[in-house]
Amino acid sequence: MADLPFGFSSGDDPERPDGENDRKKDPDDGSPANPFGFGGGDFDMNNLGQIFSKLGEMFSGAGTSMAGGGQAGAVNYDLARQLASSSIGFVKPVPEQTSAAIVDAVRLADTWLDGVTPLPAGTTGTVAWTPSEWVDNTLATWKRLCDPVAEQMSTVWASALPEEAKAMAGPLMAMMTQMGGMAFGSQLGQALGTLSREVLTSTDIGLPLGPKGVAALMPEAIESLAEGLEQPRSEIMMFLAAREAAHxxxxxxxPWLPVQLLNAVEAFARGMKVDMGGIEDFAAGFNPASLTDPSAMEQLLNQGIFEPKSTPEQIAALERLETLLALIEGWVQTVVSAALGDRIPGTSALSETLRRRRATGGPAEQTFATLVGLELRPRKLREAAVLWERLTEAVGADARDGVWQHPDLLPGADDLDEPAGFIDRVMGGDTSGIDQAIADLEKDFNDGPGDDSK
Incomplete structure (x- = not known):
């Protein structure tokens, strides 16, 4: 694990390129550049006004909420949306000519992909999003990603208190829940505001963030990327359209793939443990009057009250998620390279550009690591791509993509290190136990949605 979310503390990541760990620290005092104590990223002081306005609303409505039994969410998404919009500022609408070019690029990419994978086209529509539209269309998915972690954070420490302490601390607990929701919301809003100008497509970080079947490209971010590259803009657009269509x-x-991704995040949250020592120290010295003093409020939020400990359950869940995302990225790279081939001379160079982008931990990787607790390792991505390429050479595209029919057929983390054994199993047709596994999966779907329907 690298950057951990919402107050997780971990040392410098030895796999980061030189200088990356240093970027996280304030050059003046060597402390993490993290005024809230909830993950990475610099806090924009210009947003303090909105945060304190929310504080006023919180206190004015606290009595009504508690009297009516209402409960604030673990993340203040209204604040997140406001801070994201404030960070983005004014954006020009996407020109119709650009939108039309993106629609044509995705349509052509799907035609080319038809020749290299048996999986049919998955797009039902194509759009060009501004940064604001990206936030609006992906916030629902971010809620599903952030809620499990934030909800666990907001309840696990309170559940560890003795019953008599819970009764005495009732008002304080309600206040801390709302303050935690604001802190999480402020971090999410600032992260999404930054990320909205950096992501290239709706699936840029390997997750289906937008509506199902809607291929979305970000012309503003693509233009910024193209300024530093030698390839023609039309080739860059085509390359990214093919990646989006492949995803x-x-x-x-x-159908099981998005569910598995979200389940891994939820498993991470369920494995969370909190060291109560810091919370006990905070409660002993807490002064409610400090809430009216901006400087004291900043110091309070900087304490990093919640200090969860990594557990074996969390580490296992993160390994599953990391492996699955690496397999997705590796497969996309393989089929896109095969589809574009000689049609786009710069395909290899563009693929390498995106690999370097991941390796240096761009805003997308940093935000995902902060909010979810996972940083994709470039080594995993490269090894996954090599595995899919070798599997294609050995068994062809149909057998290669047949392993996606059930998660038990996919290669695991060990297979990424030693792909030969996995390829031999596929060539030998080893599907032991898969019939029962598929039956169990179908039964789960037929029984109706569970927590994922929220």
Whole structure:
């Protein structure tokens, strides 16, 4: 694990390139550049006004909420949306000519992909989003990603208190829940505001963030990327359109895949443990009057009250999520390279550009690591791509993509290190136990949605 979310503390990541760990620290005092104590990223002091306005609303409505039995969410998404919009500022609408070019690029990419994968096209529509539209269309998915972690954070420490302490601390607990929701919301809002100008497509970080089947490209971010590259803009657009279309083929026609991704995040949250020592120290010295003093409030939020400890359950869940995302990325790279081939001369160079982008931990990787607790390792991505390429050479595209029919057929983390054994199993047709596994999976779907329907 690298950057951990919402107050997780971990040392410098030895796998980061030189200088990356230093970027996280304030050059003046060597402390993490993290005024809230909830993950990474610099806090924009210009947003303090909105945060304190929310504080006023919180206190004015606290009595009504508690009297009516209402409970604030673990993340203040209204604040998150406001801070994201404030960070983005004014954006020009996407020109119709640009939108039309993006629609044509995705349509052509799907035609080319038809020749290299048996999975059919998964796009039902194509759009060009501004940064504001990206926030609006992906916030629902971010809620599903952030809620499990934030809810666990907001309840696990309180559940560890003795019953008599819970009764005495009732008003304080309600206040801390709302303050935690604000802190989480402020971090999410600032992260999304930054990320909205950096992501290139709706699936840029490997997750289906937008509506199902909607291929979305970000012209503003693509233009910024193109300024530093030698390839023609039309080739860059085509390359990214092919990646977006390939992602949607997986997410649309492998129905268990989005569920597995979200389940891994939820498993991470369920494995969370909190050291009560810091909370006890905070409660002993807490002065409610400090809430009216901005400087004291900043110091309070900087304490990093919640200090969860990594557990074996969390580490296992993160390994599953990391492996699954690496397999998705590796498969997309393989089929896109095969589809574009000689049609786009700069395909290899563009693929390498995106690999370097991941390796240096761009805003997308940093935000995902902060909010979810996972940083994709470039080594995993490269090894996953090599595995899919070798599997294609050995058994062809149909057998290669047949392993997506069930999660038990996919390669595991060990297979990424030693792909030969996995390829031999696929060539030998080893599907022991898969019939029962598929039956169990179908039963789960037929029984109706569970927590994922929220």
């Amino acid at each position: 949607h083929r997986l997410f649309s026609h492998v």
